[in-house]
Amino acid sequence: MNTIKRANPNGGNDVHTKRKNYIGLLVPSLRKAAILRKYAAYQSHSPLFAFSPKSIHWKSKRITGLEYVNGKWNKRTFPFPKAIYNCCYGDKRALLKRFEKTIGPQKCFNALCRFSKWTIYQILADSPWKSYLPESHLYDATKLTAFLDSYKTAFLKPHYGSKGQGIFRVELSPTGIYTLSEQTWDPSFVTSDPSALLSQLETKIGLKKYLIQEEITMKKVNDRSIDFRVMVQKNGAGQWAITGELVRFANKQSYLSNLFTKSDMLQNVLTILYPTKPRKAAAIQNKIHEVCLGVADKLDQHYGHIAELGIDVTIDRNDQIRLIEVNGRPSKMIFKDLGQPCLDQLYQTTIDFAEYLVQNKIAP
Incomplete structure (x- = not known):
């Protein structure tokens, strides 16, 4: 991290920040706030700052945090943000519920981003998406x-x-x-x-x-097992949307497709799998979207206010879509090989949703 410019916490900077509706990024510690730099390029109406659980001053409703402006890190005190994006791996529901007593209900998202595979299975087994699950x-x-x-x-x-x-x-x-x-x-x-x-x-x-x-016999391309990482995010209208699709090619020596050595766009691979059946390829892609959006909505209802998920699905040897796993803190950087516009959409959508929370009253 670059050298941090320290501002006087009691000086004019506080007057400046009081006029702004900030979005806060909750990070494990201020030493691990580099994620702020990735999102800073996408901020618009509501500027961003990063803070840790230890930097909150509950009595004064102030926070010691970092902002990243014009390539420089500034450390100062901020008012409570109007919306909070949890970037910590784990369960921050209790902490963010405490925040929402002041900033309003449903203003913090992704409070839980470490899911139990067994709990996810139980939730989805009691849903219309049960048939897509491995036993x-x-x-x-x-x-x-x-x-x-x-x-x-x-x-x-x-x-x-x-x-x-x-x-x-x-x-x-x-x-x-x-x-x-x-x-x-x-x-x-x-x-x-x-x-x-x-x-x-x-x-x-x-x-x-x-x-x-149950083992899922995945489709293969060039003798490599493939699966699909689908990014599902809430957008600037507060609605779930598909914002990224990536095909992962497993190493030939591995049965784990998440240890991939190559990636590609979903449409390209569906064309390879079904070269003479474009309608079937399109129908499969649409069904993947339907399943992933439905799974996201079901988990959102159960856990409360999730705003981004990485959902792993595949196609088995019978051309059936199968759900492998749901990730609560999906990496956006695995999409980098698909080009900067794809990455831009993923990061911008997160900020757009946070802006939506800032601008709108959300019912508890």
Whole structure:
């Protein structure tokens, strides 16, 4: 971070800031406020500043924060913002509820951005989107053995996790051989004894909570499994919208498409998959949009005031859309290879929604 210019917290700067309707970016600490620089180029009517939970002065309703103006960092005190975007990974619902008692209901968004895979599954299993989910269960040894007897393969995923960390693939062959793989197709453990498999898993999983999930046989392009990251964001009208679509090509040696080595636009890949069926390709893209918007709306109703999600879907070998995962703090930078206009839309939409919250009264 560049050198910070420190302003007198009791000087003229406070008079200046009182006239403005600020948008606040909640960050883990002021030392980790670099995300502000990415959004600063997109601010318009309401200027931005970054602050941390430790920089809030509740009695005076003031905040010590950072602004990024003309390529310089300034540290000063600010009034409470009119809207807050949570950029911390985790659960900030209690903190932001306290803010909303002063700045108004529904003025803080993405207060929760670390989702439990099992909780997401339970919510969506009680919705019109149930048929798009892979069958899933809470992990225990008995259920895994029964699951493998039925499906022959299973994914084991931690309730909390990202970037493919801690995901295992287990397979039972027709000859009764169990194989355990970690990130790559090559097995790390092979046995004919189910007790030995379970003992190995117990060592690796420990006390972490896991779920058992049906394996989805993904479509492939050039022998690479593919999935789609769809960005769903609330826009300047307060409505959910599809703002980005990315196809991720897994490494040929890996079953995890989120460990991708190549990306492309969704329309390009659908044209490759269905070269003589443009109507089918268009119908699949429209259905992906419908599913992702519906999932976002369902989770918003449950958790309250989410404004951006990264939803991972794929197409299976039967041309059916399958939902893989929902990400509460999706990276925008994975879209950089699709060009600056795509990135601009993602960052601008976040600010546009924050502006919407500043300008509009939202019912509790």
